[in-house]
Amino acid sequence: MKNNGILIVLVLLAVSTAQAAETATRPSATMGEPGHDHAAMMRKAKTSWTLYPTLKVRMSGDSRATQVITLAPQNIVADVIEDYSNDLNDEKAHSKLPVGMGGAKFDRSAKGGFHMLAAREENGANVRVASTVYYNGERGAKNPTAMFMQQKHELEIIPQPQPREHSRYRANEDWKFMVRLNGKPLSGQKVYLETSNGSMSEFVSDAQGMFVMHVPDDFKAEEEGGQASAHNHGRRGADLVLATEYVEQGKSYLTALNSNYGPDAFDQRNLAKGAGFVLLGMLGAVPLLRKRKTEQKGEESDNA
């Protein structure tokens, strides 16, 4: 009995789901208005697209050698930014970066890998936290799961997982997060998403405290790319923030996690043309599949 030939099927999958952004009742992002400390006022740079507290990572300088990374708290007053490194065994695994006039300076040569950065503001019964994750590619990274899961604040939004190097949040993708209160998963908790492109949506955590963020596809077609540099490769990007609020025993907690995201994976790509070039290459190899006369007699040729 003869064996049948083996078939390999390569499945091309393109999944895109549309989710309408809903305008919902938002937590009071502006609560806990600071006092009249002028230095504090300077440190609380306002960002126009959201009222939630955020930590903006800014890079300046033309090259890696001259590049300076600044962490700028926005919509929040904080004297320090707490830096949690993915290397928990390092003596500098948790450090505090003082916030100056322009923000806090991040020393990229000190620690590599994933960093959870957070600014905290306590004003009476209000606790507000702005957080973000920064990947420092300067040195090799360790598994950041333990660092992410380490309790840092009362109310937390934790990426499950964080996009790794060579990856980022992109439009039409779904990413999981966990909401925790005092280190325990918080179920049925509403989490709000806002983007600098104007989208707003709402998610609710499940019994395990998990929710799935659908990244909105809100880039305008005519939008020009950013300044091309060796670092960003001229990629388009926008900002998003996830925020949630919880009131417990008369104390109000507001926590936000912000990040950058990019357009859909197929933005500025053409699948039809790509497939066309693959077919062209395949056609070029077809002559190799034809049997020569000598081979038809059952011989295998030694000639290319």
Place this chain on the structure above:
Amino acid sequence: MLKTLFPTLGRVRFTVQILMLFLTVYGGALLGSYTVDRISQALPALSCAYDKTTGDHCILIVNQHLLHHRVGEALVNAQNFTLKVFIPVVMSVGIFFMFFFFLNKMFCGWVCPLGTVQELLYRIGRRLGRPLNRFNPKNVGRVRPVKWLMLLVLVLALPVMAGMGVVSNELGDPFCQVCPSRIATTLLTADSEQIAVRTSTTVNFALGALGNAMFGFIIIAALAARQPFCRICPLLSWNALFQKLSPMRLVKKDAHEKCEKCGVCEKACPMDIHEIGTQFGKKAFHEDCTLCGRCAEYCPDDDVIQIKFFGIRLFGSSREYYKKRVKLETPEGTQKKRVISIHPGKPKTENE
């Protein structure tokens, strides 16, 4: 038990290849998203960083990024050389060499996911009765320099020039943009993004078109030729630079009179290394060798060809093994058709 499951070195290698294919293509999904950071980002095999579920990253993307972001820029700012360039580059090459030291070019023949995909396609080609196209000793020399050209131009020169600002940033990782493993491994994860050519600039489009056409060519050519891309892969030449430094070696006797008339090992070699039949001693371990071990499997004389690690024999040719091996598969890789018996008992081949 082990002998039943793994009767030949070829079966052992194929099993390892399939396991490594899953690790290098789906490892991140199976073992956790951050596996890629835990294992290494300097694998001496085409484990594509564009594959979002991969468990490891190929050394070539690290090389290109270092040359682009560090070396090129630092040549402009030479004062930062030690801290910003020398240490990161040494770290990257050092981690690569930690892997490479133990397995040498086995990374090509046993681990590389694209190598495995090409071998699977070649097996399908045998089943479909397609011809075998080979390079003979006269024309194989024409294709061999291409892998060095790929390394020098696409992996080394253009990324450095992009870092120096001489060419555009789109040429910062040009090899990745034409690498067929990028398309093959991402398609295996049902991700069609990489097959869609980038249309943002002419350079991006040209690189994408070239890469896609090469991918198409290779998956069809692999049905009728063995390891078509491996022959021009810059990782083959990159690994060849370190080949002599590893204790894992292919070793051939200094002289053996039967070799002149035999040549079965040459037929078994998927890289058309005719030197394995005509040369002896150190010269037989050619720069194109992927340490797949087929030459040792198909050598009909005892211990003429061996794979050794620190001088210890891991596998060696033998007459008895050869007899068993050719009953299952020809040196060219055509499997002897198996007869599926409807009666209970041991399955037989048509030749039996």
